[in-house]
Amino acid sequence: MTVINDSPRRKELTRQAAQLFVQEGFDRTTVRMLAQEMGIKSGSLFHHFRDKQEILAAVIEEGTQNALAIARAALAECDNTPEARLQAMARAHLETLLTDRNAHVVALYEWRRLDPESRDHLSHLRDAYEALWEQVIDAALAANLIHGDRFLVARFVMGALNWTSRWYDPAGSRSPDDLAHELVAMITHDAS
Amino acid sequence: MTVINDSPRRKELTRQAAQLFVQEGFDRTTVRMLAQEMGIKSGSLFHHFRDKQEILAAVIEEGTQNALAIARAALAECDNTPEARLQAMARAHLETLLTDRNAHVVALYEWRRLDPESRDHLSHLRDAYEALWEQVIDAALAANLIHGDRFLVARFVMGALNWTSRWYDPAGSRSPDDLAHELVAMITHDAS
């Protein structure tokens, strides 16, 4: 065992690991598969990561941090209406999920494979991301754009978005932006 | 190897397997864990199932068949309005998912662990279930109760429902019926 830092090499390896985790799932991905994808031998892998768990934690950290950054940027750029902000969040979420369909998907679907310490460390990141959503949804509720229970609406919307990774075909005709439009249209009522 | 039938004993074992698959995931569940849960030794397990894959297939088959039966019963009982039918489907879906939170969850989350033959055999069951949903959603669209693309609305609604298994607390204050109400309220517009 050697380093635990975040060298550029490690970032690169993390990205390649994410792809395999999405394709096969964490449990089915062996360290030998990871090593082959990375072009090294399985032993060399443990020069960069303490163990397999740490690879997962690195992937999930990158995925969540990336999603958080993109969501913040989207909110900063869009119009300041509740509807525009809702749509910006949905589009940002879908883009991190579907176009660079790697780390963020792992963060969602392999979360429970994390050991308790990593989960504890990463939950703050996830909370920050969900707090963004809650702000946006609260504003939409206040503007009478959507109706219902604050908590449930957030969960339902996240569910609809997250499930896209199960059926979305990137070669198909629909863009993430398109999907975001349709979802917002489905749940919004004309403010009145 | 011996029998492949569906004896009552096998049904019972299948139900216990489902519980472990939900808790741990298919890959993490070993045949020794399954055997212990069933109160037998790991070798005896293969008297009832050809291999581990077949246990998964049995669980998923039961989960889907159960969901299908409950959905059909719910549709037969409810009022014949598009809104009532939509809500009946949502409630039925949530009940198979959340109260008997076993086989149906496995069917949703471990589908890709099936080998191609089982997947092929079971896809007909799943198609029948999804066809029910499409009928109900088409009717709601025709009645102007919801708006949007037929395909996308169905996916979004299924996503919102399926994701509940990630956060639903059966000890909490909300019932599946309650959730179904809220979801339908969120996506329906007053027909006009």
Added chain:
DNA sequence: GGGTCAACCAAGCAAGCGCTAGTGTGAACG
């Protein structure tokens, strides 16, 4: 030119995996 260090490799260990072979055992049936 000796020292340092990140990066990699070859070889393999201990544990756990799915699964098999061969053997009771007790209830059911003629």
Added chain:
DNA sequence: CGTTCACACTAGCGCTTGCTTGGTTGACCC
């Protein structure tokens, strides 16, 4: 009483798993 059969057991095989060990390489540095 003898046969059958569903069900279970013991024991372990062959393989894969995550991970360790000890050593090599080549770039960089004073």
